[in-house]
Amino acid sequence: MIITFLSIGNTLLCFQVLILLAFLIINGTYTYITFFAFRHLRESSEAAPDLDRLLALTCSANLRPITIVIPAYNEQVTLVETILAATQINYPRYEIVVVNDGSTDDTLKCLKDAFGLVPIDRPERKTIETETVRAVYVSERLPQIWVIDKENGGKADALNCGLNYSRYPLFCAIDADSILDPDALLRMGHQFLIERNLIAAGGSVRVLNGCVVEGSRVKKIRSPRSILTNIQIVEYLRGFMAGRVTLGEYESLLIISGAFGIFRKDLILAVGGYRKTVGEDMDVVLRLHRYCVEQEIKYKVYFIPEPVCWTQVPSDFPSLLRQRNRWQRALVDSIWHNRTMLFNPKYGRVGTLGMPFFLFIELFGPLIEFVGYLGFVLFFIFHMLNPVFAFLFFTISILWGMWLNAAAVLLDNFVLHKYESLFDSYRIAILGSLEYLGYRQVLAVERLIATFQVSQTHWGHADRKTIPGRAP
């Protein structure tokens, strides 16, 4: 059919058909992912092991100890709270290594005051080259807390430094503005205990904004009033509850969020640690896949929805734009650096399914969307737009998006940490649907710009807010 159109030289029609096809493929893929995740989560929710059973089976000295690494750069507002939450987790053996990445604010002073840090002569096992370490501290009150004070080198460098200092075989990276659920590590550690071949696992990252926090724990899961935050909640639900669940089940999980993931340390060291890039979290997972395939190591990478890490999302538009700009650059950079895996059957489903998904749906998706909007405007200007058809098409695209959003909110009901009030769920679904009225369009433009800024490696400034429910 396309050939016929081309033969009559109607490039305009061809353009329309291509955009329409892309729209159908992208939304169709998301719809399939939602249905798949629905089936999977419904089954899993019935069999989610309760905590008593987990504790009975995992009170083991064999439960692999974990090093939690928290890289921090100018995080004086939230870091103490994050560490306090990390000290309250249920896990037999773990240490917390905070890497102060040359902060220029009072981050180190806050840590010294809060935890009574004392310097200790702990030499660095320099497996990976990093910026110079100025001092190592250990907490007087909580000896599992170590603080490494180093010259600024970026997040990847801080994580590598944490790797050098970690003592335990499992390595967990969390963000400095996140709150780890007390049972999160136990649920993750349990999977590492069952599956001998598990090399990396990611947990859910959920939005902290709006929730009630007491004693460094999330007590009530609530939705915030802000439209912007509710839209992001829907995005997180779509991304984690639908996208990662399905990709994980298809053995094509390419990203474990930097905000919460656990890795086998020996393998991260084997791939040379984190690469200095804005998307170090996706990059390291891709390199782990590549390494294991090339070394013929049997391996598994899981997404586990039950363990949760709560994180703050940007509450203003400029911060959000900076974040999405960084994510897009990270995506482009990671795919480019690991392009040998793309469409390569040697890498199994990662090469033939996961990488193409991220390339066409996640990377090109917003670009196609932008071209669609542009075409829409141009056709309108040149009076080439059939208003009825345009209106109907636009309505369908919004309704399809709303359907995906409502389905994502429904998926949330199948997991342990859900929005309990129906009002909150409706609010998220309804306010989240407002993303089609400007939000998506602006982000599509920002992501398009970001695609061409891939050489920039800066993170952009992030405004931190105090953890909700806590005094500043």
Add this chain to the structure above:
Amino acid sequence: MHTLNMAVSHYLTVVLLWMVIAIFGVSIVALFISLGFHKRHTLKRSRLFQQQVDLNERALTLLLAGDESPLPTVHDLEQVSALGSALTKKLGSTGTADPVLLGAIRKTGAPAIALRALDAQDWAQRYRAVSACGDLRLPELFAPVVEFAYAEENMKIFGICLYAGAHLVSEPSQVKTLFDLTSSRPDLSTGYDEGMFRIAIQSLQRLGIAPERLNAALEYCLRDNRADEQHLLALILAIGQEQLVCFKDTLVRMARLRGHERLTAATLRSLQSMELCDSMIGEHIGAANLMLNIAAIRAAESCGPDIVSQVSEQLASPDFNVRYAAAQTLMNMGAYGHRALLERQEDTRPEVRHMAAFALAAESR
């Protein structure tokens, strides 16, 4: 757009698009309604489940007080799970069901329903059925659960089978059966079975079975050459955690016989858990293998003054983790350890002085 209209009938397209819109509109409304229904259903289900648990708990209280009224009859897996939860709540995870109670549980019809559910297509149903079997504590369910586990491919369900099986253990020889079951799954990861062994040992102890009677079963497991080293490690650690001190000599003998470093380290950890001293500890302090060295240093806590100098020497180890372990052990060794730390504070090597000072400071706090 104009050209497209030439290809496809304008009206047909519009009608088709309106139909799509209608379908989406209806399905969004349906999703919103089902969201509400689902939340309500989940709430109702959990409330109902809780009511059933409470009902069973009340009946169990009466039964345990000597009342002869039967437990409520169950009709589906949900009710079996509620009965299981009530039993766990009432007896705790370590409580024992007496013969009268076991008889009452049998009369509810729960065992038959749970066993039937093991054949379910849905893996979540199978998972719940196995959990319920474990919670019911009926010894006759042990064999079907183990048989089911051998045929189950899903690792999550296999794991819960180990948990249920351990809860249902009523004879020492069944520990051997569980050991064979774990050995049949090479993909089972390190240490998952340690919890299982511990629960099994606890189950036997609750039934008043003396640890010595476990001897034959444990000897069989420890001597099984086919067994994966991981499962042996788990068993050794479980023996330590459950303080079966009568097995100390067996463990040490086996570790010496096999000479595997990981088994030796597990034995040292087991000795540490049992707070027992053995010449084996001193032999491995300063071992080239860091894991062994640290395990031996930590196990030295329970030993007397003779070993202090050996631990103290490790403060000069080139490895920080060894120095740190030695400092912590000396801190926990009482007056002898304290004296050694004071002496080491005067050492010529700065790293030794530093670690001794750090330990003394921590001790004073």
